[in-house]
Amino acid sequence: MATTTVLADGLLSGEDRAGLLRYLLMMRLVEERGNNLYKQGKIPGSFYDGRGQEAIGVGATWALAGADALCSPLIRDLGAHLVRGTDLADVFRHYMGRENGLSHGREGNVHIGDRNLGVVGMVSMLPDMMVVAVGLAMAFKMRAEERCALTFFGDGATSRGDWHEAMNWAALDNLPVIFILENNNLAYSTPTSRQFAVNPVARAAGYGIEALTVDGNDVEAVFAAVHGARQRALAGEGPTLIEAQTMRMHGHGAHDDASYVPKDLLEHWAGRDPIDRYAKVAAEAGVDVEAVRAEVLAEIDGAVELALQAPMPDPATATTGVFCEGEPEPLGQGPSRWSGFASRPAEPVSA
Amino acid sequence: MATTTVLADGLLSGEDRAGLLRYLLMMRLVEERGNNLYKQGKIPGSFYDGRGQEAIGVGATWALAGADALCSPLIRDLGAHLVRGTDLADVFRHYMGRENGLSHGREGNVHIGDRNLGVVGMVSMLPDMMVVAVGLAMAFKMRAEERCALTFFGDGATSRGDWHEAMNWAALDNLPVIFILENNNLAYSTPTSRQFAVNPVARAAGYGIEALTVDGNDVEAVFAAVHGARQRALAGEGPTLIEAQTMRMHGHGAHDDASYVPKDLLEHWAGRDPIDRYAKVAAEAGVDVEAVRAEVLAEIDGAVELALQAPMPDPATATTGVFCEGEPEPLGQGPSRWSGFASRPAEPVSA
Amino acid sequence: MATLTYLEAISDGLREMLRDDERVFVMGEDVGAFGGAFKVTAGMVEEFGPERVRDTPIAESGIVGTAVGAAVAGLRPVCEMQFADFVACGFDQIVNVAGKMHYRLGLAVPIVVRLPSGGGFGGGPFHSQNPESWFMQAPGLKVVAPATPEDAKGALIAAIQDPNPVIYLEHKNLYRRIKGEVPEGIYETPWKARVAREGSDLTVVAYGQMVHTALAAAEQIDASIEVVDLRSLVPLDEEAILASVAKTSKALVLDEANQTCAAGAQVAALIADRGFEDLDGPVRRLATPDVPIPFSPPLEAAVLPGVEQVKEACLELLDY
Amino acid sequence: MATLTYLEAISDGLREMLRDDERVFVMGEDVGAFGGAFKVTAGMVEEFGPERVRDTPIAESGIVGTAVGAAVAGLRPVCEMQFADFVACGFDQIVNVAGKMHYRLGLAVPIVVRLPSGGGFGGGPFHSQNPESWFMQAPGLKVVAPATPEDAKGALIAAIQDPNPVIYLEHKNLYRRIKGEVPEGIYETPWKARVAREGSDLTVVAYGQMVHTALAAAEQIDASIEVVDLRSLVPLDEEAILASVAKTSKALVLDEANQTCAAGAQVAALIADRGFEDLDGPVRRLATPDVPIPFSPPLEAAVLPGVEQVKEACLELLDY
Numbered sequence A, B: 001m002a003t004t005t006v007l008a009d010g011l012l013s014g015e016d017r018a019g020l021l022r023y024l025l026m027m028r029l030v031e032e033r034g035n036n037l038y039k040q041g042k043i044p045g046s047f048y049d050g051r052g053q054e055a056i057g058v059g060a061t062w063a064l065a066g067a068d069a070l071c072s073p074l075i076r077d078l079g080a081h082l083v084r085g086t087d088l089a090d091v092f093r094h095y096m097g098r099e100n101g102l103s104h105g106r107e108g109n110v111h112i113g114d115r116n117l118g119v120v121g122m123v124s125m126l127p128d129m130m131v132v133a134v135g136l137a138m139a140f141k142m143r144a145e146e147r148c149a150l151t152f153f154g155d156g157a158t159s160r161g162d163w164h165e166a167m168n169w170a171a172l173d174n175l176p177v178i179f180i181l182e183n184n185n186l187a188y189s190t191p192t193s194r195q196f197a198v199n200p201v202a203r204a205a206g207y208g209i210e211a212l213t214v215d216g217n218d219v220e221a222v223f224a225a226v227h228g229a230r231q232r233a234l235a236g237e238g239p240t241l242i243e244a245q246t247m248r249m250h251g252h253g254a255h256d257d258a259s260y261v262p263k264d265l266l267e268h269w270a271g272r273d274p275i276d277r278y279a280k281v282a283a284e285a286g287v288d289v290e291a292v293r294a295e296v297l298a299e300i301d302g303a304v305e306l307a308l309q310a311p312m313p314d315p316a317t318a319t320t321g322v323f324c325e326g327e328p329e330p331l332g333q334g335p336s337r338w339s340g341f342a343s344r345p346a347e348p349v350s351a
Numbered sequence C, D: 001m002a003t004l005t006y007l008e009a010i011s012d013g014l015r016e017m018l019r020d021d022e023r024v025f026v027m028g029e030d031v032g033a034f035g036g037a038f039k040v041t042a043g044m045v046e047e048f049g050p051e052r053v054r055d056t057p058i059a060e061s062g063i064v065g066t067a068v069g070a071a072v073a074g075l076r077p078v079c080e081m082q083f084a085d086f087v088a089c090g091f092d093q094i095v096n097v098a099g100k101m102h103y104r105l106g107l108a109v110p111i112v113v114r115l116p117s118g119g120g121f122g123g124g125p126f127h128s129q130n131p132e133s134w135f136m137q138a139p140g141l142k143v144v145a146p147a148t149p150e151d152a153k154g155a156l157i158a159a160i161q162d163p164n165p166v167i168y169l170e171h172k173n174l175y176r177r178i179k180g181e182v183p184e185g186i187y188e189t190p191w192k193a194r195v196a197r198e199g200s201d202l203t204v205v206a207y208g209q210m211v212h213t214a215l216a217a218a219e220q221i222d223a224s225i226e227v228v229d230l231r232s233l234v235p236l237d238e239e240a241i242l243a244s245v246a247k248t249s250k251a252l253v254l255d256e257a258n259q260t261c262a263a264g265a266q267v268a269a270l271i272a273d274r275g276f277e278d279l280d281g282p283v284r285r286l287a288t289p290d291v292p293i294p295f296s297p298p299l300e301a302a303v304l305p306g307v308e309q310v311k312e313a314c315l316e317l318l319d320y
Ligand SMILES: Cc1ncc(C[n+]2csc(CCOP(=O)(O)OP(=O)(O)O)c2C)c(N)n1
Pocket: A076, A124, A125, A126, A127, A153, A154, A155, A156, A157, A158, A160, A182, A184, A186, A187, A188, A248, D029, D058, D060, D082, D086, D089
């Protein structure tokens, strides 16, 4: 399918490019380390990664201001959490089921969400969080706040009823919400040819939603598309659906050898690896790629160290916190990464 | 919106026209009688009618062969049950909660469905039965049977997730199912402007579904559209979505004075009453309209007589039949009304 | 104190909260200009405007899911299901998203889902259900089922002010049938049972419409019957139930819901465990048998527990 | 008789029925070439083809609803939910469409919905649930929860041959952990409880994984413990439960599900009513407290009933 290339030229500074590369590498390297820890039995349950899809979570989140809500990054979107500033040691403690600041061991794998950074963690039921993101956008609009909500979902998730209820609702109320369709050609073992007869992007106009398709392995293209969608959202022009075309390069989870995936498809996409591609761009922009990689690896080593020393959660806490007692803690805010925000920093918006 | 006029010319005989008029009148007159009986307290619960929408259920069902499944006529579609041959006395016994052959008093108002005539009665949850109709079509295709399933839903029902799951599934498996969108401008008190930003018909292509819009108050246009959709279905060309544009001329139910409906809108549609319009067509085709009306009224008088004499259900039966014991009774078949079927009568299809 | 119907009391509580707290808003099908299928929100769009009294598409999952999002953003949504029966269409968002969010991530979800529930007026299989126990079984949800106008208002206010998702059952057959004194202003009904009638020979545990059935039956029995109105199902006031049984040593538990795994099963199991030593007879239950609610009046009357059946069950237990 | 794992026994039963009855087909997410998330349908698409082993979109309501339609058309669909937890997304089609159709219209709905359920392996809040009581509470559904390979095969065959909608719970933590002798060919496990262990001092009522927990505990107690394996939850074998309690006069009821309104509440309430005169002690219950199932192993272990807790509860009740 034809992809629209939204040029990021002029939008991104050298620091932006260094930052984008840093988080692309961080996601890749954290997940590689996670896979090893899982194989060593240090991570219980299951392990999921987003290899090959790093540019989507990273590029999209880079375009958000701190007051915008992420609801929710899914299992291919660790990069969104990292760009948002989620503590690396907490990520590993969470993976390992140790006591941690994200879920205290109540959640696992990529079911991460730091509410203090304006992130609402995912639920497994796909794509339930899309509807919740629409609700956040509804609240932002009701309070006339300059913020939007962004949600991710896969090609497979588009088949469920909640996808439709969210699309129709967002269009009807013309809400500031950004829908990111991560089309990675697969839903577990199911190819998109067994998921839909026509790519769901073609339905957007039928709801009254602006849509575009971008190269999901081009972090700057993803950034630019989300940047544009955010401007539309804040200008009161309503929701945007962005299809990011990509490929799931690993199995559905660590347990899945993905032998059902055609080799040539994987080869085709291996040649379009988002990190290799961006390393070139960043290098040309003067970024010392190897230095960044070394720095990130050192951070990861330190984080894993801390995680391995962390205690397991106290069993006595297993039954606490089902209900909220007292005043709810508000959803917090994240950093505004894009250099373009420097001019207008994200102040806490009136709530 | 522009409506496609599918010409029925050449398809319909004089008997077809007499029959169409007969059932249009029957639905109108049965519901008028029902409303009176309800006001007299002879019908418990609530009462719903499809005044102004008679052409849709009647015209659509006229185009079906006896082996095709109706799943399901909704509360505006009594005409579909009547064309299918549902016993008039049973309809009134059912309305009145008397012992009857349709539901034995377990169901009420237009929650009718005679399984022996190939009709699956509706549930209230909208549009659940659309998904069930897709399942019937899936079975027909799996068994390579020459039959299709037809389902009705309103403009409001298109907002629910099940609408989407049914549309996507039918398109993906290219199933012999016909979707009738009854756009009567209202969902209870809610105008379509609060239901969707874009008419759902515009989404059909995004699923890979053929769609057309017809004048829902023109019984022959509805017949012709469904006839065409049925030919596509049996030819293996998959599902069709037909929007029938019409107007709900009464309140949502007998309890609702519909004061929220703009007067001029009602006046506009009053001038396009499907029965007045078709009475002219039929008269020109040589049908003695008044004779038909008198005949139908006599049938209704007789049916109401029988119903008023019928006993209430035996309370001892209230707890029986929750589970099926023994072999399930198969879904039956209805008559093939359209004269064009005379050449190839509907034999029981291999099951 | 004004005398209001159960329905007017619900409206009054909702209106008070809309006036008092700008974070509160109500949404559902036809709740705006039409005032809702039962007129609970009549006049509200005129007073508070369409932003705070929102007509929605027919999308129960959308209603609950967007409410969760709005609540996480700091608002206090009150969702109306047009009939309790349709909550099955929004079930997943309630049990999987709303109910688990605080435990998993520390995010509170202060939403109220109003369920016009129950039978007794020829509503048939899809307009008569009592789905409370589905939500009692799912962790993280509070569940209330007031029986009187005073509690209907106070429990709704308590539900809206609670930081957790609350399933609020309002019985359709009490809407206009039951009147009572209702305090002015804002007050909260405690999440506790109340003794609706003092007695010493037998305890009848009930909630919602069944409280009135129990009281009517008690009037016709010449023995001292205590009627405990649970009011809140989650949290369940176990001490109040056990205290009454300790006093009477006999218990009859009522449900209008289908009997298997109903709220009454939980109450009876509680009494059989922690109240065992106080019992002088079996823990009896009366509930709707496991059938869909039939439409025809004689059939419906045959399945819903009525005053006569409650009386019989009480007399039998008193003779035990 | 071959020795099969619980999982192999389920596959075996499904394969037998696919061979025996051309009306039978299976559908679900990834059940085709991939063989299902747990490999229950491995090899089946090769033997029966994609028409009878159907990969579906991610659409649980679509899976159940189309199954209802296919069943009404005369087929015998077997639906796989990838995890039991996702059944909440198809809930409405099960309780409102499938469960009520025969009572309302005389149309049978012979579908089976397979639910890989339960915890114990770090699945977390969305991959560990035991949703059986939601379906027990909804009229018109049968519910089975086999504990052994022999019953897993026989109950699945019985479910497929039954003319009603059946919710079939297969416990993920038994899949590969439990092996046993399984008869060849087609046979039906009766919709009745079975005495898994004979005893005279105390009855433990359990189903699914908890049967094995109960048996392990019983081995470590020097008293005569009877373990009743319910196998079927709807219909519930009330006579078998009461007969065992009549023999032992003491009862402990186990659930892996969250405790409120769980299957065990229904069983305990039954014993407290019809078994009251046989009781020499309170009807005790052990279940998962009302919390989502946490991911971290020590937390999960703290909430799921284990052998130790069952032992303690038995000993306490024996001393009563
Ligand atoms: C409602 C629901 N049904 C089933 C599942 C089980 N499941 C987990 S991931 C997955 C595939 C999702 O595919 P897609 O949406 O394309 O996301 P991807 O894994 O490709 O990123 C499935 C079926 C689920 N999470 N939610």
